[in-house]
Amino acid sequence: MGATREGESVIQSIDRAAKILTLLQGSRRMGITELAAALDLPPSTVHGIVKSLQAHGLVAQQPSGNRYVLGPALLKLSSVYLDTLDVRARSMRWMHELSSRTGLATRLGAELFGEVIVIHHDRRPDGTEQMPETGLTIPSHASALGKVLLAYDAAHAADALSRPLAALTADTVTDPDRVREGLEQVRRDALGFENEEAVIGESSVAAPVCSEDGDVIAAVAVVMPASEWPPSDAVLAELRDAARSISRDLGAPAWPPRPPATAG
Amino acid sequence: MGATREGESVIQSIDRAAKILTLLQGSRRMGITELAAALDLPPSTVHGIVKSLQAHGLVAQQPSGNRYVLGPALLKLSSVYLDTLDVRARSMRWMHELSSRTGLATRLGAELFGEVIVIHHDRRPDGTEQMPETGLTIPSHASALGKVLLAYDAAHAADALSRPLAALTADTVTDPDRVREGLEQVRRDALGFENEEAVIGESSVAAPVCSEDGDVIAAVAVVMPASEWPPSDAVLAELRDAARSISRDLGAPAWPPRPPATAG
DNA sequence: CCAGACATTCGATATTGTCGAATGGCTTTC
DNA sequence: GAAAGCCATTCGACAATATCGAATGTCTGG
Secondary structure (H helix, E strand, C coil), X not given: CCCCCCCCCCCHHHHHHHHHHHHHHHCCCECHHHHHHHHCCCHHHHHHHHHHHHHCXXXXXXXXXXCEXXXXXXXXXXXXXXXXXXXXXXXXXXXXXXXXXXXXXXXXXXXXXXXXXXXXXXXXXXXXXXXXXXXXXXXXXXXXXXXXXXXXXXXXXXXXXHCCCCCCCCCCCCCHHXXXXXXXXXXXXXXXXXXCCCCCCEXXXXXXXXXXXXXXXXXXXXXXXXXXXXXXXXXXXXHHHHHHHHHHHCCCCCCCCCCCHHHC | CCCCCCCCCCCHHHHHHHHHHHHXXXXXXXXXXXXXXXXXXXXXXXXXXXXXXXXXXXXXXXXXXXXXEECCHHHHHHHHHHHHCHHHHHHHHHHXXXXXXHCCEEEEEEEECCEEEEEEEECCCCCCCCCCCCCCEEEHHHCHHHHHHXXXXXXXXXXXXXXXXXXXXXXXXXXXXXXXXXXXXXXXXXXXXXXXXXXXXEEEEEEEEECCCCCEEEEEEEEEEXXXXXXXXXXXXXXXXXXXXXHHHCCXXXXXXXXXXXXX
């Protein structure tokens, strides 16, 4: 085959397969006709694709019979994916130290298609039960991690701020221009703040993590109950130390990073 | 298209795409020609597939340029996959309680293509740094989780014990028949044991988790340093309680489960 | 017991992925 | 510093392949 139109030259069936995975990612469990309707394709076509995915464990049909869900093979794949991430490996001990010292949960995030995906998560050191957050995605404009990543990555910012911004709480900033204004402060301080903008009762601060060639490739955050807002200077200092240590481990030439020239 | 031969009727390009993902899962980073050689396909064909996967974030090429790795989209997909698992959601609080009471790390595992995949992991409650283990896969024959799952699932056992069993440590049982013998004890006690058979210095005990219709769909384990072997009766009792509680939450009619009739 | 909805199978068709050769970029070697 | 080799990438023709619509089977609800 090959591209019929300019721009895209993706293999049709793989493209459709990926779309099916994305669809299942959104609405947990779907039937064949449901998927077919969503993709505007005949059910038999969708059936063939789903069965092929199922053969590799990428989707599974639940015992109930006629509904499909994402499959266990994805878990193994993602586990290996995480292992390939230098950033994550180098961050873990610093994040654990950061959690211990501040008594707060910490997150490491990177960009994924205009959102932030949590690459590592270290829980608050008290013994309470806490959901694992690795793999979680958060809108960039409503998170401290996201603001930091937006501030240093023009492409990410252009992508994320071009579409309508969702209001997750009453305090979410949904005006792209106001978000952009906030980014200047982030670049100045090398710290991004967020107070109940994503989740009610939860606030966070993030700092950039730089790679060998000086690019901001990730961000670390401390997450705290909104009742503890604003964070003490001690916490901010610990956060900065952690971000600097990780960046240093990665071979970054400098920290804090230089804001991109394009960002005037 | 459709199946040319009996048995399989998977879509070729999707099959190849999945194989590429599996290949990248094994050897972290690979080039196009390397993949092409492994699949015995022309590089141009592989290139097209890889690019299609890349467009959806399922693979990524590392900055270095010419090598491909698994992509971040897998992380989000697996995160949603985990959320769809009833077992996991119901297990979390009981596992956390089990960890707190015993002071040991706990794991929840299910079957994936003849191996065991860790679906949830609750760390030891001391403050030490511990790797997240969710997503890890372990050979069934060398783990307590695996032994339990094998004992109650004939298909899994047939699958897993048909191929050569890897020796992970000096104590790994690699003779299929000896493994099978061990399973009778597992069915009798509803507990599977493993002492340094997978990892040197680490031992574990597992118990079955049953679904609504009485099938064993997962297993819970406590993991301890080999120096603490054998586990106390108190620990075993806590483990049984946790397994029973989870099964009850899932609507299981009975616990311990009845061994399958086929297993005579 | 019947009706409807849905998953699934099957076979013909042409759309589509595949392949081999040619190009371009990069690193290595002498 | 120039050349050679390796590897990713692009292109276009071909026919193998995925797609589609209709028919069948299966389950659920009335």
